[in-house]
Amino acid sequence: MLIKYLCYNSLVISLLFLLNLPRHPCRKQHSHFFLLRSIPGFPSALISSDELYENTVESLQWLVPMDIRQLNIFSPQSSYQINLRYRNSSSVKRYPGFQLWKIHENNIEDKVLRTFWRLFGTEVWNINQDGIDVLIDYKNTAKAKEFIAKTDFTYNIMIDDIETAIDETYTEVNNSNANMPWLDRDSTILNWNRYHDIGDIQQFLQHILETYPDLAEIVQIGVTHHKRPLEVLRISNGNPKNWAVFIDAGMQARDWLSPAALTLAISKLTWLWDNEPSVMHNIDWYFLPVANPDGYQYARITDRLWTKNRYFDSQTGCYGVNLNRNYDYQWGGAGSSENPCKNLFRGPKKFSEPETKAIRTFMHNMREFLGAYVSFGAYGQAIAYPWGDADYVTDNQRKLHNVARRAMLNFRKLNQAEYRVGTSYRLKLARAGNSADWVQQRINPQYVYNVFLKDQGRYGYLMPPHYIVESGEEVYEFMKTIATALN
DSSP states (O other): OHHHHHHHHHHHHHHHHHHOOOOOTTSSSOOOOEEEEEOOOOOOOEEHHHHHHHHHHHHEEEEESSSSSSSSSSSSSHHHHHHHHHHGGSOOOOOOTTTTEEESSSOOOOHHHHHHHHEEEEEEEEEETTTEEEOOTTHHHHHHHHHHHTTSSEEEEEEEEEHHHHHTTTTTOOOOOOGGGSSSOOOOOOOOOSSSOOOHHHHHHHHHHHOOOHHHHEEEEEETTTEEEEEEOOOOOOOOOOEEEEEEEETTOOOOHHHHHHHHHHHHHHGGGGSSHHHHHTTEEESSSOOHHHHHHHHHHHHHTTOSSSETTTTTTTOOOGGOOOOOOOOOOSSSSOTTTTTTTTOTTTSSSSSHHHHHHHHHTTTTTTEEEEEEOOSSSEEEESSSSSSSOOHHHHHHHHHHHHHHHHHHHHHOOOOOOEEEETTTTTHHHHOOHHIIIIISSEEEEEOOOOOOOSSSTTTOOOGHHHHHHHHHHHHHHHHHHHH
């Protein structure tokens, strides 16, 4: 067995070494591309040597009982090396001097406010009860202060330097807790002391499958533009009378908190399975921890604030579709953009992306027994339900509101967290073409929610890793609330 293990590891190291051979210093560095033949029904694809290396590591990682990226011969784009020297890479997009401002005004139709963010704001991150969070380019900060001093608005600088805040998201903390043994699992790379890459998350899902073979199943529902698998983990006791609950996270690439929080909740669910009440057993749980793996990994290694997937628009040369604007309900309406270079780009057509197509097909196939759909994301501390395009009500709005309010009170008991409750439109989270509204209209389960995790603008999308555990506990608490409501 030892000889077999050593031979296998030698093979793995040799393959990765060949993919990362150094080039002659006098030779011009060109990207090499390979033509990959996909499975029947999927088109062939060109993939660069760097992406091939990265995908090879991701594919092999779950087979090896050690972190193969800790060896120094591997690319600086590996998870381990990123956390050591990420900021020294020349390929990284940087944000020195950028700031996050909170403008204390909620009326997004105010003409002066709209003029301000058109002139000085790189992007509006969030609208919440405290105001509007606006990302300011370092070249505009002085003029922005002059402009706002002439208005009646007040503001706070929430993040003084975005680059420094980005650095903090790559740190590792000690979140271990003797009362939470599911945080320290053996035989898995994933922990909740830092944010991890796609390969680590896939290895964790494989670990759950192998550790709980009577409960777990992995279903590949599709592949991305870069041929990464979209893997759904099913946890079930096999009772055909169970309701199904589908939970996704990480639809926005720069949101690292929700995938980390959801994987923690999965770890807790399986660890405590034999001791949990029957309401948790009487559910078929379906988890998609990272709904946008291409974008997530790009945010890991190149642009920390990237939010879209990695679709390429040949006419403009711009990349990415905002997946939460690509569903067909009210597609192209308010809160989306037709410009492929904008973060809110809706896509060239409805369901144009492999990620949204895969989710649509999978959920259509489970519509007869789907009891709830929940999408976790960042940020704003809000529990939102349809509709998000206009101020309408659903047939089951009273039920949606009551369960959401129950979850809000449970969060308050858990860690004094304060969450808002209401329709996406009323909470000023309007966005046409989002997944929750599509599920409400087309699938119509009993419960549909977007849950926006921490925080309310202090860190925004750049939550330090010491918030992972309490956010994971909130995800698990919401799961319990939904299970209780369905049972």
